[in-house]
Structure formats: C-alpha cells, structure tokens
Amino acid sequence: MNPAAAAASALQTAPPGHAWRQLKSRGMGAVMLLCCLLVMAPLFLVLYFLIHEGASAVDWNFFTQLPKPPGELGGGMANAITGSLVLLAMAAAIGVPLGVLGGIYLAEYGSARANYWIRFAADVLNGIPSIVWGMVVYALLVVPFKSFSAYAGGVALGLIMIPLVMRTTEEMLLLVPQGYREAALALGIARWRMITVIVVRTALKGIITGVLVALARVAGETAPLLFTALGNNFWNHNLAEPIAAVPLQIFTYAISPYDDWHRQAWAGALVLLAMILVLNVFVRIISRDRKFN
Amino acid sequence: MPAAPAAPAAVPSAPPRRWPDVSFRWLALLAAATIVALIFLVGWELYRGAHLAVMKFGVNFLHHSVWDPVADDYGAWPFIFGTLVTSVIALLLAVPLGVGTALYLTEIAPLRIRQPLVMVVEMLAAVPSVIFGLWGVFVLVPWLRDNLFVWLKKWLGFLPLFQGPIYGVSVLAGGIIVAIMILPIITSVSREILRSVPNLQREAAYALGATHWEVIRLAVLSYARRGIFGAAVLGLGRALGETMAITMVIGNRAEVSASLFAPGYTLASVIANEFTEATTDMYLSALFELGLVLLVVTILVNVVAQLMLRSLAGGGTGKVQ
Numbered sequence: 001m002n003p004a005a006a007a008a009s010a011l012q013t014a015p016p017g018h019a020w021r022q023l024k025s026r027g028m029g030a031v032m033l034l035c036c037l038l039v040m041a042p043l044f045l046v047l048y049f050l051i052h053e054g055a056s057a058v059d060w061n062f063f064t065q066l067p068k069p070p071g072e073l074g075g076g077m078a079n080a081i082t083g084s085l086v087l088l089a090m091a092a093a094i095g096v097p098l099g100v101l102g103g104i105y106l107a108e109y110g111s112a113r114a115n116y117w118i119r120f121a122a123d124v125l126n127g128i129p130s131i132v133w134g135m136v137v138y139a140l141l142v143v144p145f146k147s148f149s150a151y152a153g154g155v156a157l158g159l160i161m162i163p164l165v166m167r168t169t170e171e172m173l174l175l176v177p178q179g180y181r182e183a184a185l186a187l188g189i190a191r192w193r194m195i196t197v198i199v200v201r202t203a204l205k206g207i208i209t210g211v212l213v214a215l216a217r218v219a220g221e222t223a224p225l226l227f228t229a230l231g232n233n234f235w236n237h238n239l240a241e242p243i244a245a246v247p248l249q250i251f252t253y254a255i256s257p258y259d260d261w262h263r264q265a266w267a268g269a270l271v272l273l274a275m276i277l278v279l280n281v282f283v284r285i286i287s288r289d290r291k292f293n
Numbered sequence: 294m295p296a297a298p299a300a301p302a303a304v305p306s307a308p309p310r311r312w313p314d315v316s317f318r319w320l321a322l323l324a325a326a327t328i329v330a331l332i333f334l335v336g337w338e339l340y341r342g343a344h345l346a347v348m349k350f351g352v353n354f355l356h357h358s359v360w361d362p363v364a365d366d367y368g369a370w371p372f373i374f375g376t377l378v379t380s381v382i383a384l385l386l387a388v389p390l391g392v393g394t395a396l397y398l399t400e401i402a403p404l405r406i407r408q409p410l411v412m413v414v415e416m417l418a419a420v421p422s423v424i425f426g427l428w429g430v431f432v433l434v435p436w437l438r439d440n441l442f443v444w445l446k447k448w449l450g451f452l453p454l455f456q457g458p459i460y461g462v463s464v465l466a467g468g469i470i471v472a473i474m475i476l477p478i479i480t481s482v483s484r485e486i487l488r489s490v491p492n493l494q495r496e497a498a499y500a501l502g503a504t505h506w507e508v509i510r511l512a513v514l515s516y517a518r519r520g521i522f523g524a525a526v527l528g529l530g531r532a533l534g535e536t537m538a539i540t541m542v543i544g545n546r547a548e549v550s551a552s553l554f555a556p557g558y559t560l561a562s563v564i565a566n567e568f569t570e571a572t573t574d575m576y577l578s579a580l581f582e583l584g585l586v587l588l589v590v591t592i593l594v595n596v597v598a599q600l601m602l603r604s605l606a607g608g609g610t611g612k613v614q
Contacts, residue, residue, distance in 0.1 A: 025506035029401050035393025036402070036410065039480060042473045043417045046428045053431070101324030109318055110325065120599060121329045127527075127595035128335060128588065129534025131561050135568070135584045139338045163328060190310070192317035220421020223536040223561070227568045247423045251537065254427045262431065269424045280419050284412070 050273060054266030062267055067233050067249070070258045077268055079235050083150070083244040084219065086236070087229060090154025091161055091218055096211055099165025100200075103207075106166070107173035108195050119170075122163040133160055134224035142228060150236060150243035153229025157218040164217065168210025172203040209287040216279040220272060222247035246272045332592075339588055342581030345574060354582060360547040362567075367579035369586060371547040375464060375557035376587075379539060380532040382468025382553070383475055387532075388525045390472075391479030398480075399487040400509055411484070418477035426541035429470045434461045434542050437469070442554060457552040460544065465553035467543035471535050475528040482527055482602070486520030487513060523601030530594040534587060536561040560587040 061076045068075030102122075106115050137156040142148055176199050184194040200207070222245075225231075230242035231252060246268050253265035340347075346354065350367065357368025394414070398407055438461030449455045490513050498512035514521075544556020545566060560583050571577040 021504045021507065025504035028506040028509070029397075032393045032397035032401055035390045036397040039390055039394045039476050040410070040413050040417070042425075042476075043413060043420065045432070046420060046424065049428055049432050050424070098324045098327055101321045102328060105321035105325035109321055114325075118325050118328055121332055123599050124592055124595050125328060125331055127530045127534075127591055127598075129536060129561055129591055131534065131536045131564055132335065132339070132584055132588050132591075135342065135564065135581065136335050136338045138568075139342050139581075159331065162331070166325075166328065190314050192314050195317070216419060220419075220423065222421070222423040223565055226565055230569070247421060247537075250423050250427060251541075254423075254430055254541065265427055266431075269427050273420060273424055276419050276421065277416060280416065 047273075050266060050270040053263065054268075054270035057263045057267035058270060062264075062271070066235070067264070070256070070261060073260055075264070077244075077246060077249055077264070077271075079232065080244040080246045080249040080268070081271075083229070083232070083236060084246045086150060086239070086243060087153050087157055087225070087245055088215055088219055090151065090239075091157035092211070092215060094155060094158025095161025095165050095214065095218075099162045099211075099214070100169050100207060102162070102166040103169025103173060104195060104200070106170040108199065119167070122166055125163045126167075129223070130160060130221050131223040131226075134227055137224070138227045145240070147240060148228060148230035148242045150229055150239040150241070153225045153243060153245065156224040156228045157221060160218050160221065160224065161214045164214040165211055168213070169203075169207050172206030172210065173199055175206065176202045205286060209283050212279055212283050216276045216283075219279075220247055220276055222251050226251075335588065336585075339581055339585040343578055343585045345578035346582040347578075347585075349575065350579075350582075354579075355586070358549060360563075362571075362573075362576050365573060365575050367575070367582075369560070369583055371549050372558050372560045372563050372583060373586065374549050375467075375543065376533055376559040376561070378464050378553075378557065379467040379471055379543065379559060380529055382465060383471035383532045384525060384529055386469065386472035387476050387479050387528055391476050391524070391528070392483050392521055394476075394480045395483035395487055396509060396513075398484055400513065401505070411481075414477050414480050418481070422474065422535065422537040423541075425470055425474055426538035429466065429538055429542040433470065434466050437461060437463075437466055446554070453551045454553050457550070457554050459554050460556060462542055462544035462556055463554045464543060464550075464557040467539045467557065467559070468553075470538045470542050471532045474535055474538060475531045478531055479524050479528040482524035483517075483521050486517045486524060486602075489520075490516045519601060523598050526594060526598035526601060530591050530598055533594065534561055534591050536565050540565050560584075 061074055063076060063081065064078050065074065065076035066079055067077065102118070106118060110118065133156050137152050137159070141152040141155060180198055180202060181194060184198045185191070189197070225245050225248050229245055229248065231248040232242045232244040236243040250265045250268045250272065253261040253268065256262070346367065350357065354367065354369050355373065356370050358370040359366050359368050360371060361367070398410055398414075402410060438459055442459045442461070442463075442465070445455045446459065494512040494516055495508050498508040503511060539559055540562035543559060543562060545558055545562060546556040547558045547563070548555070550557070564580055564584055564587075568577075568580055571580055
C-alpha cells in the first residue's frame with residue numbers, strides 16, 4: 001500500500017493493512033478453535049470406544065460374578081467393585097479427618113507465614129507421582145507386615161487425598177463471611193464450637209464437594225495400588241490380605257492376551273468412568289449455589 | 294446452675310472452659326503439620342529403600358545404561374532418557390494446544406458456550422490414567438502404527454527421529470498419550486492466568502485500533518507469559534510422573550534409541566512393571582533408587598512451578614488440580 005495515500009486518508013478509511021490484519025485475526029481465531037476441538041476430541045473418542053467396546057459386556061453378571069479364568073466366557077467384577085468401595089472408604093477415613101482439620105488450621109488459626117509453607121507443602125505433595133506413594137506405603141506397611149493388604153491400599157489412597165481435601169476445605173472456609181464468626185464469638189461461644197458449629201456447618205456443602213472430588217480422583221488411581229492392594233481374583237475376607245480394585249482389574253485384563261478379558265477391561269473402564277463422571281456432574285450441581293456473598 | 298430467685302442481673306454463666314479450645318487448636322495444627330511431615334516421610338522411606346543401591350552404585354547409577362537384574366547390574370540412564378523424551382514430546386504437543394484452548398475459552402468463545410466447554414476440559418481431567426492406557430493400547434497405538442507413523446516416516450524419514458521399524462508401541466506413542474493427560478491441567482491453569490489479566494490491558498489495546506488477535510498477542514499473552522510458563526512447568530511435573538497409561542503404550546524396553554518409533558521405558562513404568570517381581574534385595578533397592586530420582590526431579594519441578602505461579606500478582610492459582 002502506498003504510505004502517503006494511506007496517511008492522507010487515515011482519518012476517513014481503515015488504517016493500512018487493515019484487511020490483512022483482520023484476516024490474520026480471523027485465522028488465529030480459527031486456529032484457537034481448532035486447538036479447543038483437538039483438546040476435547042480425546043474425551044469423546046474415549047467415551048465412544050468405551051461404550052462401543054464395553055457396553056455389551058456390562059450386564060447383571062458383571063456386577064454379581066467373580067472373574068472367570070481365561071477361556072471361560074462371562075464372569076464379572078463383583079469383587080473388584082466391592083474392593084474399590086472398601087478401599088475408598090478406608091481412604092476417606094484417613095484423608096477426610098486429616099484434610100478437613102488441616103484446612104481448618106489454615107483458614108482459622110495459622111499465621112500467614114506458617115500457612116504459606118503448609119500450602120506450599122500441600123501443593124508439592126499433590127505433585128508427587130502416585131506410583132511413589134505406592135512405594136512409600138509398600139515400605140511402611142507391606143514390608144513390616146509381610147503381606148500385601150487392603151489396609152496398605154487404603155492408606156496409599158488416603159495419603160493422596162489429604163492435600164486435595166485440605167486445600168478445598170480451606171477455600172470453602174474462607175468463603176464464610178467474617179461476620180458469622182464475630183457474631184458467634186460475641187455470643188460467648190468457645191472458639192472451637194464457633195468453628196465446628198458455625199463456620200464448618202456453613203461451608204459443609206463445599207467441603208463435601210471437595211471430598212467427593214478427591215474421592216473421584218483416587219477412585220481411578222491404579223499405580224499406588226499395584227504393590228499395596230495388589231489385586232485378588234476372589235472375595236476378600238480379611239483386610240490384612242490383598243484385595244481387588246476396578247482400576248487394577250482393568251490393567252490386568254488390558255495387558256492380558258485374551259479377547260474376552262479385553263472385553264471385560266472395556267466394560268470395567270466404562271463402569272469406572274461412568275461412576276467418576278456421574279460423581280463429578282453431581283458435585284457440580286450441588287455446588288452451583290455455594291456463594292456466600 | 295445455682296438457683297438465684299430474684300436476681301435481676303443475669304447470673305453470668307461460667308466462661309467456656311479453656312482445654313477443649315486449646316486441644317482443638319492443637320489437633321488442627323497436628324493435621325496441618327502432617328502435610329509437612331509427609332514430605333519428609335516420603336523422602337526418607339525412599340532413601341531407606343534405596344540405601345543399598347546408592348551405596349553400591351553411587352552417582353554412576355544415573356548415567357550407567359545397563360539394566361540387568363540377572364547380573365545384578367543396574368543403571369538408570371535408559372529410564373531417565375525415556376522419561377525426558379516422552380515429557381518433551383508431551384510438552385511440545387500439549388503447551389501450544391492447551392494455551393490455544395485457554396485463549397479460545399477466555400477471549401474468543403461466545404459467553405454462552407464457555408462454561409460447557411470448561412466442563413468438558415474438567416471431565417477430561419477426571420478420566421483415570423488406566424482408561425487412557427486401555428484406549429491407547431487398543432485404539433490409539435494401532436491407528437498411529439497404520440497412519441501417522443507411516444506418514445511421518447514417508448515425509449520426515451530423513452531425520453534420525455523418524456527412522457527404523459514401526460512397532461506401534463513406542464516413545465512417540467507414550468509422548469502423545471502423556472500429552473493428552475497433561476492437557477487439562479495446562480489448559481485450566483493457563484485459563485486462570487488469562488482470566489487474571491486485567492481488562493484494562495485489553496481495552497487499551499483495542500483503543501489503539503488493534504485487531505482481536507493483536508489484542509491477544511500484545512496485551513494478553515505478553516502479560517500472562519510468565520504464568521503460562523508456570524503452567525507448562527506444572528504440566529512437566531505431571532508428565533514426568535505419569536505411570537499407567539504410558540506403561541501400557543511405550544513398549545517397555547530398556548534401551549536408548551534416537552528413533553521415536555522405538556520402544557522405550559520410563560522411570561515410573563519400570564517401577565510399575567518390575568516392583569513386584571524384584572527378587573533380590575539389590576534389585577528392589579535399585580527400583581527404590583529410581584523412585585528417589587523420580588521424586589527429587591518432580592519435587593524440584595513442582596517447586597519451580599509453584600514459585601512461578603505464586604509470585605504473580607493476583608496470586609495466579611493456588612488451586613489444587
């Protein structure tokens with residue numbers, strides 16, 4: 001474009017290169033849209049294949065039967081499903097009290113300096129690969145008691161939950177208006193009663209949301225269970241012995257050479273993912289109206 | 294309560310007792326301190342487990358490239374190499390895609406569809422690693438083997454990276470699956486960062502006549518550059534420790550090869566595969582040392598990421614993903 005002519009008509013018409021710049025802007029917009037589509041694609045592809053390959057194997061037997069040895073058709077994951085629930089209950093028993101109390105300390109008691117370090121530690125812990133937790137619990141619980149056990153699996157998952165629950169609890173407690181605390185204290189209630197009865201009670205929905213999200217996250221964890229809970233093809237009658245879990249079962253089946261086991265792996269994955277996604281959607285719905293101000 | 298028949302002034306009730314208050318406070322402190330204690334516990338347990346191997350191999354362990362359980366000779370180099378290569382591939386793919394998505398979600402997408410799209414990204418983050426692994430083994434790897442890898446070999450085969458036989462399971466497949474797994478965290482952290490860019494920045498650029506893209510590039514991206522770098526480092530931390538999915542698609546062979554089509558092995562996947570098979574004390578100890586290497590590296594990477602994200606004005610994101 002001729003610069004002199006452009007300058008002369010600068011006030012009346014679009015600046016030089018305007019069309020090209022607009023075009024470029026549009027083009028980059030399209031590139032970003034493409035990025036977005038590419039990022040979302042795997043979720044839909046995974047869902048499609050889970051349903052396509054797995055839905056046919058999800059039937060009544062899947063929820064009520066034990067796994068069958070290779071070569072025999074059918075069988076289910078009843079033991080793995082109950083095993084996962086047992087492990088999650090144990091994880092919650094460890095992760096929820098410690099996480100919630102830690103969150104209470106951060107929001108209600110801690111000094112700014114102490115809080116900085118505790119938060120920092122929580123975020124670093126959260127970044128530790130889950131397989132490392134498996135090794136640590138192996139050294140702590142499996143070696144001394146000389147057996148893989150449901151307890152060890154539950155502890156591994158519970159330790160992973162602590163920082164997750166702690167950070168969300170803290171966030172939720174900080175949303176409670178300061179006036180609630182002052183009003184309660186002004187009425188002469190003890191501080192710990194104020195915290196448990198007023199503050200935690202007010203933020204309870206948010207805290208439960210955080211706990212459910214943390215549970216959904218550890219429900220799919222496989223690596224920390226590999227050498228703690230180990231897996232089991234039968235019912236577990238003693239928590240000091242190995243226990244089955246759905247993610248472990250999926251892994252074992254997926255790397256096996258049998259077609260029928262592959263089908264079971266897809267079915268297990270479908271059930272596991274459905275549970276996790278339903279939990280996540282449920283959490284979104286209950287947490288929709290948790291604003292306090 | 295003593296019966297005070299005609300006392301107009303209310304009898305002051307006893308002040309709340311002190312001990313429940315003090316003990317509750319200590320209980321909360323104890324729980325918070327557990328977090329800090331856990332970090333030391335993890336480090337110490339791994340070191341204790343690795344002691345034997347650390348004593349025997351010393352620093353050589355890191356660059357020794359033989360892993361031979363039969364001869365009790367262990368070196369970590371093939372695994373460190375595999376972990377680095379897959380993580381680099383994952384970052385090269387995930388950072389542009391994640392940042393692009395975050396930009397689309399904060400700057401371009403119509404307001405109505407933003408929330409649903411964000412939800413899809415969060416759902417992606419909720420998919421367990423083992424399910425991506427399953428999908429990787431039966432869907433992604435065969436597709437890569439028959440399409441993308443053939444194409445790459447045909448057009449870019451002159452590079453050593455894309456030479457050699459195609460098996461399907463490979464370092465490149467591992468990198469791609471890890472990229473998918475770290476996309477959600479890179480996207481959501483970048484999105485938080487972009488959202489914290491003040492609108493004044495954008496308005497000023499618009500007022501100067503910038504187009505939409507110029508606003509993004511000049512006003513938004515340059516402002517958020519540091520935070521996005523932090524998001525990438527956070528993604529790197531996740532990529533290094535990713536275990537199940539990559540174990541299922543990388544081929545699990547302890548060798549160092551220039552070709553991305555060759556099978557490889559990572560720190561996390563060798564631990565996952567061989568830990569329960571470790572028959573000798575030295576074997577187990579070497580695996581613990583691999584775990585220790587992994588732990589130290591991920592902690593360093595995470596500390597860097599947290600420092601970068603925290604030092605931002607507005608706090609960036611302290612949100613635990």
